[in-house]
Amino acid sequence: MNNLKRLKIIIQGAVQGVGFRPFIYRLATELNLKGWVNNSASGVFIEVEGNEIILEHFLARIPQEKPTISFINTVETTWLDPVNYSNFEIRHSSSGEKTAIVLPDLSTCSDCLQEIFDSNNRRYLYPFTNCTNCGPRYTIIEELPYDRPHTTMKVFTMCKRCQTEYENPLDRRFHAQPNACPNCGPRLQLWNEKGEILANDNNALNLSIDALKEGKILALKGLGGFQLIVNGRNTEAVTELRRRKHRPHKPFALMYASFKGIKIDCEINNLEENLLTSPQAPIVLLKRKNNQSLSPDVAPNNPYLGVMLPSTPLHHLLLHKLNFPIVATSGNIASEPICIDEQEALQRLENIADLFLVHNRPIIRPVDDSVVRVIAGREMMIRRARGYAPFPLQINDNLLTNYKKNNKHIPNILAVGGHLKNTVAILKKNQVFISQYIGDLTTAEALKSFNQVMKSLKKLYDFEPEMIVCDAHPDYVSSQYAKAQNLPLITVQHHHAHVLSCLANNNLNSSVLGVAWDGTGYGNDQTIWGGEFLLVTGNKYERIAHFRPFKLPGGEQAVKDPKRIALSLLSEVFQDYDNKKLPFLETISTKEFNLVKQMLSRNLNTPLTSSVGRLFDGVAAMIGICQNVTFEGQGAMALEYMINNLETDESYPYNIKGSVYPLVIDWELMIQSIIEDHFNQISHQKIAAKFHNTLVEIIIDIANRSQQQSILLTGGCFQNKYLTEKAIARLKQEKFTPFWHYNIPPNDGGLALGQIIAGILEKK
Incomplete structure (x- = not known):
């Protein structure tokens, strides 16, 4: 055949463990093409021969008909002379540079x-049922390419029927x-708290169901670790x-x-429904209805519920026989990472769980449940x-222009994140692989998990960092780790x-005004920042405005006891603050009041x-x-939720001081007015709304003075739905272009990505 051609195709992206090779096999055989397809450590390789027009048709159909859960980043094609393949086959995986994307669970x-x-199916009631469209991925893979010998499933030898399924491309x-x-x-x-076996298989499941009905606490080994269930x-x-x-x-x-x-229990819009029922199946924050029979202790004083649907067959089977929703919270003690090993769970959860529902499929790395909220549509x-990590973010080519233009090597960069809500990230070529949520690095267990996650990412991608980036705070555990690595080091200011x-x-990739509001971040003047307006151009930033600093009596103790922060604010606004008849003052003991007063007067x-989080x-x-x-x-959430459905545009007065950068946003008039409203018995609902509205008007004020078009809203404060939606609406009203986070958290879980950037x- 004169027009016989051979086409070599390299596809990179999330194309392993998603049924991509059988899809290619079916498409090629349907079009009567010959050749082969295989997995490599960097993606899917295809060589296919046939009529040139049919080959072009084949190529065009790949992105149109690919498996739903797959994702294509790049498709490279090369036309070659034919070698006269006799059939189309799926070949064994090959090695090479590890850049393939590991799909999330x-x-x-x-x-x-x-x-x-289905009682007639051989997998009836089997809690570890899966296929190429679902099931564990990231939690079981040891290294690339994604093949069974590289997963924790290697310890299970498939029976004849499973092996037949596994080998059949159709x-x-x-x-x-x-x-x-x-x-x-x-x-x-099913184990008791001593690790003694009480039951196996379906009996274990049925006894667990009975225990939950009796009010017992069950530790369940799930997909990415243990959950505590009641x-x-x-x-x-x-x-x-x-x-x-x-x-x-x-x-x-x-x-x-x-x-x-x-x-029945929650208000749900279409987007929230799509999130709940998606393959990622995250926890979604939903507005609760009043007609609930739920325990009030599930989410005390909270108009929202974090809800999810079952994500594994085990969860489906458990809930199928229960006529109530279950609390499913992380299997850990506060501030520690979740347990992934049953023996570890026995030790760490022995004083929490009554029973342990375990299984013998090893978990490589802890992966908690993801949490999302719909904000501004x-x-x-x-x-x-879970469901999202470690899916990478592709870096804008504009950020890499200097490397590509001068044919420079893009360095392997490791970013170690912050101290709270820690995640780490690696840059390999043009992709940032961000780890799953690790947590607060405040315990030995958390630090151990931090080290394991980094080790795991390095092994998975054959990654050796050439540069390391950390937070500028010298006392963060993550920063101390970075400084000990003997690598070129970059420190980045938190905001x-x-x-x-x-x-x-x-x-x-343009010049922007960043509004970065959170609880704590180390400033370059050695004070604690958190109410910042940063003009960012390239790798430079200018602090053009910030909130007037105030004292934190006792430092970290004030964060845990916000009455101290309230006293600090009062002391700067009223000389006779100790004589103010505010109800909250009655809750402070004379001893503590005098201690805080002495701290404030003597510094x-x-x-x-300057933290807005602490102002909340x-x-x-x-x-x-x-x-x-x-x-x-907790305080910020209480203020946000207090507003409920109140609609008002009223705000409090404030001053902006200074004529050169950085401007200082003085909150004194606002605090005076809040106290006045409180004395005049204005509702908490109204005060909370006016406080939020004031913050929004401050954003508009500084945006106008900055003369920037693009305004970015970032930091933990912008998890607040009312604040973020109001700010977005007002910025649009004033003809600014607002930007905010979506698939990367605005809180410290997003810091590692910023550090990579x-x-x-820095190298440009």
């Missing part, structure tokens, strides 16, 4: 779900690496879980058996983990990293902060809606 697909509830389980059935795969066991309608059980877990107020997540059940990631993270998340252990804490304590906090952001720009 995906929730159970509808086909597998149908099988586990079967949806073709090269499904976790493929298994009751005869050859992982098994369930009946979400049993207040006694939920309260006991809080007591044992040392988590008095922070909301628990709920798992419902079906979408129908969620609709699109999803915003709050915690990026500059926040702005760069938002910039990369929105694929921008003893009173670091200065102080105002919440001052008006009496949150005087003690047991988790980060700083590393790239």
